Amino acid sequence: MSAELVAEHGLTINDYEALLHLSRAEEGRMRRVDLAGLLLLTASGVTRLLDGLETAGLVERASCASDRRVTYAVLTEAGRTRLQQASLSHVAGVRAFFEARYSGEELEQLAALLGRLPGAADATHEDCTG
Amino acid sequence: MSAELVAEHGLTINDYEALLHLSRAEEGRMRRVDLAGLLLLTASGVTRLLDGLETAGLVERASCASDRRVTYAVLTEAGRTRLQQASLSHVAGVRAFFEARYSGEELEQLAALLGRLPGAADATHEDCTG
DNA sequence: AGGCTATAGTTGAGTACGCAACCAATATAG
DNA sequence: CTATATTGGTTGCGTACTCAACTATAGCCT
Numbered sequence: 001m002s003a004e005l006v007a008e009h010g011l012t013i014n015d016y017e018a019l020l021h022l023s024r025a026e027e028g029r030m031r032r033v034d035l036a037g038l039l040l041l042t043a044s045g046v047t048r049l050l051d052g053l054e055t056a057g058l059v060e061r062a063s064c065a066s067d068r069r070v071t072y073a074v075l076t077e078a079g080r081t082r083l084q085q086a087s088l089s090h091v092a093g094v095r096a097f098f099e100a101r102y103s104g105e106e107l108e109q110l111a112a113l114l115g116r117l118p119g120a121a122d123a124t125h126e127d128c129t130g
Numbered sequence: 131m132s133a134e135l136v137a138e139h140g141l142t143i144n145d146y147e148a149l150l151h152l153s154r155a156e157e158g159r160m161r162r163v164d165l166a167g168l169l170l171l172t173a174s175g176v177t178r179l180l181d182g183l184e185t186a187g188l189v190e191r192a193s194c195a196s197d198r199r200v201t202y203a204v205l206t207e208a209g210r211t212r213l214q215q216a217s218l219s220h221v222a223g224v225r226a227f228f229e230a231r232y233s234g235e236e237l238e239q240l241a242a243l244l245g246r247l248p249g250a251a252d253a254t255h256e257d258c259t260g
Numbered sequence: 261a262g263g264c265t266a267t268a269g270t271t272g273a274g275t276a277c278g279c280a281a282c283c284a285a286t287a288t289a290g
Numbered sequence: 291c292t293a294t295a296t297t298g299g300t301t302g303c304g305t306a307c308t309c310a311a312c313t314a315t316a317g318c319c320t
Contacts, residue, residue: 012276033298045277047300069285069298101246113240116231142306163268175307177270199268199315 009086010056014039014049016090019058019083022075029062029074058082139216140186144169144179146220149188149213152205159192159204188212 006016021038022028036046050073053059058079064070075083098107136146151168152158166176180203183189188209194200205213228237 014276031298041276042278043299044279044301048276067286067298071299102243106243109239110243113232113236113243144306161268171306172308173269174271174309178306197268197316201269 006086006090008089009082011082011086014041015053015058016083016086018046018049018053018073019075019079020087022059022073023080023083027074028080029072031064031070032073033070035073053079136216136220138219139212141212141216144171145183145188146213146216148176148179148183148203149205149209150217152189152203153210153213157204158210159202161194161200162203163200165203183209
């Protein structure tokens, strides 16, 4: 699933999630640290991740006027497009995976319980709203 | 948790789980492929994992009389001891983690639901019975 | 018997991280 | 206003994997 579906679009799970979070963020941009938090990665992990997305043209850097330490990661148009394509097959895949094993009621229970875990930023409606 | 507690014993999560599975297996030994399946690793992943455990003296190799392709991974006495030490703090940590967030009833629901996922080899009683 | 195909395992190359060390900019203290 | 601590970010190095290629054995099938 992570493997096949997402790799078909040339995106790893974290690539995908990074784009997703950016697409949800105001103006499609986020400080790298904050992104790290959401992705459950370290700062260095995010640096490397964004390196890839950047050379792929899906994300750009922007600097912050009020604090010159921070550089934003901002979603490009290409990134937004790519995310939408990938989310098509990805959310379908995930949905199929769970619906094959659980009833609607069980899915709600799972979502409620798992949603209380540390890094769970409400993935209930993870289609691509960007 | 994986990080602190298990690394305190010099074991990664997969090291730990490998020892656990071996301790539960008949005669404390298992074919490397089967172990790979349980650990959700590839064959090469297991080779490398066992390399480590082997040089640490926690696991040994044994060959199979009826099929000369297979080599077993067998738990040594040192391995069994180490597992028991580690499981002390590890299961306590895991238990604390979940009990801090869920009620008894919720834990049963979670166990029931998550137990139906692909690699879930009934971890309900994962104390070290070895 | 000989020739496929599948299975168990290892190895080399590449990837995705974490950790520790570092630099630069900012905040806090004195 | 200097001195120190904190925060955002990058880089070097090590680790835990995967994938693809390879060897050796085993089970067919004719």
